[in-house]
Amino acid sequence: MYKIVIIEDDDVIRENLYDILNHHSFLVEAFDDGSLALKSIKENLPDLILCDIMMPKISGYEILKNIQESNEFKSIPFIFLTAKVETADMRLGMNMGADDYLTKPFTTKDLITTINLRLEKVENQKKEELKTLKHKLDNLNKIIGHEYNTPLNGIIGLSDLLLSSFDNFDKTEIHKYIECIKESGIRLKDTNDKLIDFISYLNDIKTLAPDIISIKELKEITINILKDASKKNNRISDLNILNIDRSYKGFIAFPTNYLIKIIKEITANAFKFSSAYTPITLDFLIIDKHYISINIINHGVLDYTSKGSLPKINNYENGETDFGVGLFIINRLCAIQNCSFSIAENSRIRNQNITATLKIKYLY
Template sequence: MQKILVIEDEESVRSNLLKILQFEKFHVIGAENGYVGLQVAKEQVPDLILCDIMMPELDGYAVRNTLSEDPVTATIPFIFLTAKVDKADMRLGMSLGADDYLTKPFTRNELLNTIFARLDKQAAFNIQFQEKLDRLRGSITYSLPHELLIPLTQIQQVLQTITNTSDSIDQHKIQEMTKGAYASSLRLQRQLQNFLLYALLQNTAVDLEQVKGLRGNCTSMATSAIADVAIEKAKDFEREFDLHLELQDTSIPILEANLAKIVEELIDNAFKFSPPGTPVRIESILDRNMFILYVEDQGRGMTNEQIAKLGAYMQFERKYEQQGIGLGLTIAKRLAELYGGELTIDSIPGKTTVCVTLPM
């Protein structure tokens, strides 16, 4: 049984609404003012809220604004009840997250049609969300164990070989094997760190205070931070001569470690998916109040569908995947968004350009 909360200070109106909805087999709860409505909404978490705008002490706008700050109640369908509404009032209500308006007096059919429309829309949203969640679970179930087991197995094999043949294997061979095992351990470490970072960023995104805290940081010498990461990545892939840097220095309101992480993931992908001997270009420019970073490679590229489906654990053409569980681009994208920016991808066969835009 779907639960509807009615916040209305006029007792006769509230009573009529409760009777109509009870007759339609809804589980209904009445609240005589905004304060009571807020408490009930947080305790009961209804499927939909009907709320009068003009109420003493705490009006409908304040109720909606407070509920929107709580992730638990922010997505509850919310319908304003009002004796009159002009464009300014409607814009204010919609900016606070209202889903619809009902202007008094309204008929029984108008009330029910509006409610059913909002509940149907919410049901469709819930289905889509569940489908995305199921796909994410499936990706985690398949990708995460597979990608973590590969380097772990390589490390175990090296250790087992050295243990079983330590008397007969020469020192040079042991050094080669341990070097490979160390590389596998670094790969495993990076994958685990990315997994934990992604979970942290998802939690941060729904905490307004944490987001505000992030945006209070600054990187004073962006060129140096970007160049250091780019050069180290080029060395990792033994492609120092493929790296081309064209950077403009400035201060950017982003934590240096997070800027470095964005750059690291984008350049890692650029080298990973482009052939040695082809250029990887890193360029930064200042455009009005925006800092724009371009990372360009001449790899196989991505289709529009692949770009549209950019998300956690997505593998683009997995048969070509070399390493990683596809979190790099997602982490870079999420970081840019947390700082009020965006990440876009423009790709054709033979050329991919990733653009990160951050407000100054």
């Protein structure tokens, strides 16, 4: 049974609405005071709100504004009841987030039809959300299977080898295998951390207050991440940093935690999808005096760009699980921070340059 809240200061209209909706099997609460209605809405979360505009204590616009300020309540369908038919008034309410208008006097048929249409729309949205969630969870199973099994297979395989043939190995070989097991364990932890982020980012991401980061600090953060990755991958000699001495004034406004996470994901993919003894190049560029571009270039393989599909950042939905989690995280974080991320390929005879570009608003 759907629950509807009526907010109407006219006693006759309020009582008539109450009787009509009760007759049509709705659970109804009726108020002549907007403040009491808001208290009830926040405690009981109705399925729909019918609200008069012109009321003495608190107007319908103020009630709507109060509801729209809360993510928990802003999705409740809100229908204005009004004797005012001016276009400007209707536009104001719609711009504030109202879903519909009923102009007094209205018929019972108009009332019930309008309510049912709004409730049906909400139900359809819920069905789509459930469908989307199921799709995401189905793909998550594929991602978890690949991302966990790869390092786990290494740990189990090498452990079995040591257990079954321990006496056949010398200390150097045993030490080497233990190092490999440790590397697989570290990779498994990294995978676990990444999947925790992935699951949390399937829903709304918490918006963090931006930090003021100078361009000098930005360069230091990026260079340090690349240096750490090159050491981890035993590819220190592959790292090539261009224009390292070039100085830029200005700064960016960006949450440091999110910035580090984005650059780490870009860097990890650059190393993962390129061969040893091929360069990983970092370059900074100022674009049109408004953006700073961080370019990380590697000599990759064609799968890295998924044959042109990469700009959509949807690989995790296309079944390409080995690369999609990191891209999904990058894309989600960039979306809420109003920066852009792209990947371009430049094919050559013997190799293919892959350029991952992070473009952030540049401030003076």
